[in-house]
Every structure is written in C-alpha cells, then in structure tokens.
Amino acid sequence: MTSLPSAHPVTSRWKAFLAVGVVALAVSWGFAAQGLSAHEHRPALSVLVGGLFWTSVLIGMLMLTMITRVFDAGWAPVIRRSWELALPGLPTVLALSVLPLALIPGFRHLLWEWTDAHHVLPSGHEVGHDPILQSKAWFLNGPFFLTRVVLYVVFFGVLVWALRRGSIAQDSDRTAGHTHRLHAVSAAGIPLSAVMLTMLAFDCLMALSYHWFSTMYGVWFFALSIRLALAVTVLVTYFLSRGGWLDGILNQAHRHVLGCLCLAFTVFWAYISFSQYFLIYTANIPEETFWYNIRELDPVTGAKNQWWGVSMYLIFGFFVLPFLALLFYRTKILAGRLASVAAVILVGGLVDLWFNAVPRQITTPGAPEGFTVTPFLSSGLALDLLAVIGFGALVVGLLLRGASRHETIPVHDPRILESIHYHE
Amino acid sequence: MNERNERIFGVSCTFRRPSDVYRAAEEVRDAGWTRWDVHTPYPIHGLDQAMGLPRSSLPRLTLLGGVTGFIIGCLLTWYMNSYDYPLIVGGKPFWSVIYPFPVLYECTILFAAFGTFFGQFVFNRLPRHHHPLFDLPQFARVSDDTFMVVLEARDPQFRLDDARGFLQSLGGQEITVIRD
Numbered sequence: 001m002t003s004l005p006s007a008h009p010v011t012s013r014w015k016a017f018l019a020v021g022v023v024a025l026a027v028s029w030g031f032a033a034q035g036l037s038a039h040e041h042r043p044a045l046s047v048l049v050g051g052l053f054w055t056s057v058l059i060g061m062l063m064l065t066m067i068t069r070v071f072d073a074g075w076a077p078v079i080r081r082s083w084e085l086a087l088p089g090l091p092t093v094l095a096l097s098v099l100p101l102a103l104i105p106g107f108r109h110l111l112w113e114w115t116d117a118h119h120v121l122p123s124g125h126e127v128g129h130d131p132i133l134q135s136k137a138w139f140l141n142g143p144f145f146l147t148r149v150v151l152y153v154v155f156f157g158v159l160v161w162a163l164r165r166g167s168i169a170q171d172s173d174r175t176a177g178h179t180h181r182l183h184a185v186s187a188a189g190i191p192l193s194a195v196m197l198t199m200l201a202f203d204c205l206m207a208l209s210y211h212w213f214s215t216m217y218g219v220w221f222f223a224l225s226i227r228l229a230l231a232v233t234v235l236v237t238y239f240l241s242r243g244g245w246l247d248g249i250l251n252q253a254h255r256h257v258l259g260c261l262c263l264a265f266t267v268f269w270a271y272i273s274f275s276q277y278f279l280i281y282t283a284n285i286p287e288e289t290f291w292y293n294i295r296e297l298d299p300v301t302g303a304k305n306q307w308w309g310v311s312m313y314l315i316f317g318f319f320v321l322p323f324l325a326l327l328f329y330r331t332k333i334l335a336g337r338l339a340s341v342a343a344v345i346l347v348g349g350l351v352d353l354w355f356n357a358v359p360r361q362i363t364t365p366g367a368p369e370g371f372t373v374t375p376f377l378s379s380g381l382a383l384d385l386l387a388v389i390g391f392g393a394l395v396v397g398l399l400l401r402g403a404s405r406h407e408t409i410p411v412h413d414p415r416i417l418e419s420i421h422y423h424e
Numbered sequence: 425m426n427e428r429n430e431r432i433f434g435v436s437c438t439f440r441r442p443s444d445v446y447r448a449a450e451e452v453r454d455a456g457w458t459r460w461d462v463h464t465p466y467p468i469h470g471l472d473q474a475m476g477l478p479r480s481s482l483p484r485l486t487l488l489g490g491v492t493g494f495i496i497g498c499l500l501t502w503y504m505n506s507y508d509y510p511l512i513v514g515g516k517p518f519w520s521v522i523y524p525f526p527v528l529y530e531c532t533i534l535f536a537a538f539g540t541f542f543g544q545f546v547f548n549r550l551p552r553h554h555h556p557l558f559d560l561p562q563f564a565r566v567s568d569d570t571f572m573v574v575l576e577a578r579d580p581q582f583r584l585d586d587a588r589g590f591l592q593s594l595g596g597q598e599i600t601v602i603r604d
Binding site for chain 2: 274278281282284327329423
C-alpha cells in the first residue's frame with residue numbers, strides 16, 4: 001500500500017488519450033461549424049450525442065458513487081475510487097458539448113428549434129406563434145434554458161469536486177470523518193442530482209422535439225445512465241484487473257455484484273422504456289403518439305422506416321440478449337463473458353440515444369405532410385462515433401491522469417479491507 | 425451390518441470452534457463423502473466451498489416457472505380477448521404482445537415465484553415433521569455454541585466403525601450413533 005500509484009505503467013498513457021480526445025473533438029466541432037454555415041443540424045447533433053453519451057455514463061457513475069456511500073456498500077470502495085477519478089470528466093464533457101451548443105445562438109437555433117422564433121413548423125406557422133410553445137414558455141424560454149444549462153455544469157462540477165476531494169484527502173490524513181461527511185453529502189446529493197439529471201434529460205433530449213412530453217423521461221435517462229455506467233465500470237475494471245491497478249484486487253465477488261446490478265438495471269430500463277411506450281400507445285393521443293410514429297412509420301406511405309429496425313434492435317439487442325445472458329450465474333462471474341455483455345450494453349446505449357435524439361420532423365414545404373423524418377442511416381452516424389470516441393478518450397485520459405497523481409484505491413477508507421476481501 | 429444400517433441414520437460428532445468444523449468439513453469433502461451435513465449456530469462464510477457444495481439448481485425451476493407463466497399469460501389473454509369473446513378495446517388489435525404485456529409480465533413473475541417456492545419444498549424434501557437428529561440431546565446446542573458434523577448411513581462408503589474412527593481422527597467429540 002505504500003508504493004506510489006505511478007508504478008502502474010497504464011497511467012502514463014493519459015497524455016496520449018487526452019491528445020486523441022482533443023483531436024477528435026476538434027474535428028467534430030469543425031464539422032459542426034461547417035454545418036452551421038450550411039444550416040445543417042446533423043453535425044452539431046453529433047457533438048450533442050457524443051457529449052450526452054459520456055454525460056450519461058458519468059452521471060451514472062456519480063449516482064453509483066453516492067448510492068454506495070449512502071448504503072455503506074462493503075464491496076464498493078476498491079471500485080469507487082476509479083469512479084471518483086473519472087468524475088471530473090462530467091463537468092468537462094458538459095462544458096465542451098451541451099454548454100457551447102446552447103450558448104452559441106447559431107447552434108442553439110439549429111438543435112433546439114423552439115429557441116428560434118422564426119423557425120417554420122411543418123404546419124407552415126412560425127415557432128413564435130405556436131400556442132403549444134406559448135403555454136410551455138414558463139419553462140421553455142431562452143434565459144431560463146441558458147441558466148439551467150450553466151447550472152448543470154456548476155452543480156455537477158461542485159458535487160464531483162466535493163465527493164472526490166474528501167475521498168482523496170482521506171488517503172493522507174487517515175481520518176474516518178471524511179467517510180461520515182461524504183455520507184451526508186451523498187444523502188443530499190442523490191435527490192438533488194435526480195432533479196438535475198431529469199431537467200438535463202428534458203432540456204437536452206426531450207426539448208429537441210418540444211411538442212412532445214413524457215413525465216417518466218428523467219427516470220428513463222437515469223436507468224440508461226446507470227446501465228451505461230455499470231457497463232463502462234465492468235470494462236474498465238476488466239482491463240485494470242489485467243495489468244492495471246486492480247490487478248490481484250478485483251475478484252469474482254466484485255464481478256458478481258456488478259453483474260447483478262447490470263441485470264437489475266437492464267430490467268429496470270426495459271420496464272421504464274416499455275411503460276413510456278405503453279401509456280402513450282394505450283392513451284393514443286396524437287400530441288404524444290407522433291413521437292413514436294416518426295420512429296416507426298414513413299409519414300406518407302405508412303410503411304416501416306429505418307427507425308423501426310432501430311427500435312427492434314433496442315428490444316432484442318439492448319434488452320432480451322443482455323437479460324438472458326445475465327440470468328446465468330457464470331456470465332456474471334467469468335470476466336470475459338461479463339465484459340462481452342458490457343460491450344453489448346454499451347453499443348445498445350448509443351443506439352438508444354440515437355433513437356431518442358436523432359429522429360425529428362424536418363420542415364419540407366413540398367412533402368405531403370409538410371415534413372420528412374431524419375433517416376437513421378447517414379454520414380451523421382460516423383460523426384456521432386467520432387464524437388463518442390473523442391469524449392471517451394477525454395474521459396479515459398482524465399481518469400488515467402487522476403490515477404497517476406492519486407492513490408488508485410482509497411487506502412485508508414474504513415471499509416477498504418472489507419472491500420478487498422469481499423466474497424459472495 | 426447391513427441390517428443394522430437400515431436402522432441407523434448416521435454418526436454425529438461435535439466441535440467447539442468454527443475453525444475446527446471448517447477444517448473437518450474440508451477433510452470429509454476430500455475423503456469423498458456425498459451424504460453428510462454440517463450444522464452451525466450461525467452462517468460460516470466459505471463453509472459451502474469447504475463442504476464442496478455445488479450451487480443450487482433451484483434457479484432452473486425459477487426459469488422454467490417464468491417461461492411457463494409467460495406462455496400461460498399469452499394463452500390466457502389470447503383465449504379471452506381474441507378467441508372466446510373477441511372484444512375491441514381502444515381500437516387495438518384483439519391480441520398483440522403489447523396491450524396485455526402487464527398481464528404476461530405479472531404471470532411470468534407469479535409462476536417464477538411458484539417455481540422457486542414450491543421447488544425449494546421439493547429440493548429440501550419438505551414438508552417433513554420430524555428428523556432423527558431431533559432426538560439427539562446435543563443437537564439443541566447446535567443453535568447455541570456447538571458445531572456438528574453428521575455422516576449419514578445413506579452414503580455408499582458408510583461403515584459404522586470406519587465412520588466413528590474417521591470422526592475421531594478429525595478431532596470430533598461426543599461421537600454418537602443416531603438411530604433412525
């Protein structure tokens with residue numbers, strides 16, 4: 001325990017990861033700027049999708065950090081430090097994606113059509129005269145929207161800073177007081193973060209199609225976030241237990257816990273996603289159903305469009321496959337199998353974000369219904385992947401940079417021995 | 425010997441410390457015994473491995489119950505709403521997998537719970553109102569401060585004198601023959 005964390009060769013690669021991230025993000029933003037001059041929203045949407053993918057992962061890690069602290073989870077400390085080292089990525093990713101997209105008027109008008117009073121709707125009317133928007137204006141108005149976006153960066157930044165600072169301070173001053181204080185911080189942080197992540201999901205995803213509303217959208221985003229966070233945790237701990245700082249520390253019981261949580265939140269995600277669909281399907285109110293209609297049917301012919309295939313992938317690739325695989329005990333304890341399922345969940349999470357963020361009604365004056373729907377297959381997917389890789393490299397770079405400067409497990413946490421010797 | 429075996433349930437011995445019973449369990453496991461048990465006042469972590477117990481196969485019955493429940497839910501809703509008394513509700517199809525999903529889901533859960541609950545009765549051979557160990561005076565102390573190993577006569581390698589000697593070699597005290 002006295003050896004310096006820099007003994008792990010893997011941490012020295014942080015500069016390479018940050019460099020990859022910066023280059024990929026520069027290219028992503030370059031395409032977005034080019035799209036701005038051509039009045040194309042898709043490249044800017046790629047930056048948003050890439051940013052939200054990692055925002056989602058990191059919000060999940062933030063919630064897991066606080067939840068395991070509140071419940072005094074004995075298994076968690078050895079893994080929790082890796083979350084704490086990755087968490088500075090949360091305000092960073094938000095500040096490099098959502099924040100500039102919302103603050104720069106050109107991007108804001110491209111992505112959030114309701115912010116542009118002169119945007120023409122498929123009905124031929126301008127957004128400024130839309131009675132639906134007028135009745136939502138107490139929430140959806142420019143100043144309040146921008147205030148909220150800034151608030152997300154500040155709130156998550158402060159919370160992450162507090163959680164990480166106390167935990168790292170414990171490494172040197174060896175007092176249990178940090179554990180008690182962070183217990184209280186987490187207890188307060190969980191409900192506050194729940195409100196914040198709900199508003200974030202409303203603002204960054206639901207408001208992309210501002211006529212539509214779903215009160216369970218925040219819960220869906222929470223479920224997705226935890227699933228993605230667990231998948232990334234499984235993959236990161238998989239690599240770290242083979243030549244990283246968890247080599248010889250991570251054991252079968254830790255994997256079993258992560259696997260059980262993956263299964264639980266796979267079911268929870270399916271429950272929430274289906275319930276949202278089910279209520280809208282059953283009530284059958286046009287102002288709600290249009291959101292699912294453009295994700296299944298061509299507006300003119302009524303035939304299935306590309307998004308139908310995407311939604312089938314969500315059902316079978318993002319729910320049924322991981323669910324059935326994770327039912328088996330051996331999937332949860334064998335490192336290779338668990339990591340494979342985590343990779344499937346990670347891909348499915350991106351597809352789910354695509355499903356939620358990309359389809360929109362693009363006003364097309366010649367079209368029979370006045371609009372066309374963004375297709376799934378387009379060059380935009382490559383830009384999305386570039387942004388996901390860019391933000392991902394940034395997050396991993398920050399994690400490794402943190403690991404090169406601090407202890408990689410909380411060596412003086414009161415539960416560190418319990419965590420290391422954790423068994424089923 | 426065989427005639428006597430039919431009336432003997434097994435041989436028991438007691439231990440005073442968890443570490444002793446843990447080590448004894450490992451030796452019984454390594455000697456190849458299959459019909460035997462350890463009784464302790466509280467759960468001892470790692471004792472399952474020391475006894476060489478496999479994981480329970482109860483989850484298979486849970487899965488079987490769940491699949492059965494899902495199919496029963498499908499048949500139930502299809503028969504009622506689409507076959508026996510076709511009814512238009514909210515303009516939806518007579519039967520699809522969407523509108524009755526809460527029913528399918530609840531049937532899956534219910535039957536998975538049935539599979540687990542009744543399955544554990546089968547696996548634990550319950551209900552059972554009496555057990556030969558209950559006649560043993562020292563068995564009451566197993567819920568207090570004593571640990572007990574029982575070698576059962578059902579085991580193929582059970583020979584009364586060998587079993588006694590084996591338990592003695594493990595350091596067990598109060599070696600007792602239990603009548604069935």
